[in-house]
Amino acid sequence: MSKPIPQSAQRDRVRKTVPALVAYTEGVVYSDLWERTDLSKRDRSLVTVAALVATYRPEQLRTHIGRALDNGVTQEEIAGLITHLAFYAGWPAAMSGAQALTEVLEQRGA
Structure with a gap:
């Protein structure tokens, strides 16, 4: 089960303008990179x-x-x-x- 992605007014503000960037932020940065176990x-x-x-x-x-x-x-x-x-x-x-x-x-x- 994946952890919830932190809310961000800044991301929400630009979501319509750069949807792919926000998708990468949420799908890669927060759902993958921040969940790795090599660093706390x-x-x-x-x-x-x-x-x-x-x-x-x-x-x-x-x-x-x-x-x-x-x-x-x-x-x-x-x-x-x-x-x-x-x-x-x-x-x-x-x-x-x-x-x-x-x-x-x-x-x-x-």
């Missing part, structure tokens, strides 16, 4: 958040920070990841990551 979902979340901070993808970053928190990554670990990446991915990318983390935490009332 917690570790996958850490890797994904790091990649999104480093490549300056703030829209997707907010979603994946929330997913990381849901997968057991702590606020302190995400803050440490962002701080660490300032020296490897650049200060602006890290500051944008910090803004995204702050927004997610504020939305969650943390």
Whole structure:
């Protein structure tokens, strides 16, 4: 039995425009890649958040920070990841990551 695919207002918004992209996201990324057992979902979340901070993808970053928190990554670990990446991915990318983390935490009332 497959796990439910997380809801996304962003995906729903573009579904009519790029239906194949959304189908791949739901059918491959969330139904296959995220369900593999070679990495835990917690570790996958850490890797994904790091990649999104480093490549300056703030829209997707907010979603994946929330997913990381849901997968057991702590606020302190995400803050440490962002701080660490300032020296490897650049200060602006890290500051944008910090803004995204702050927004997610504020939305969650943390």
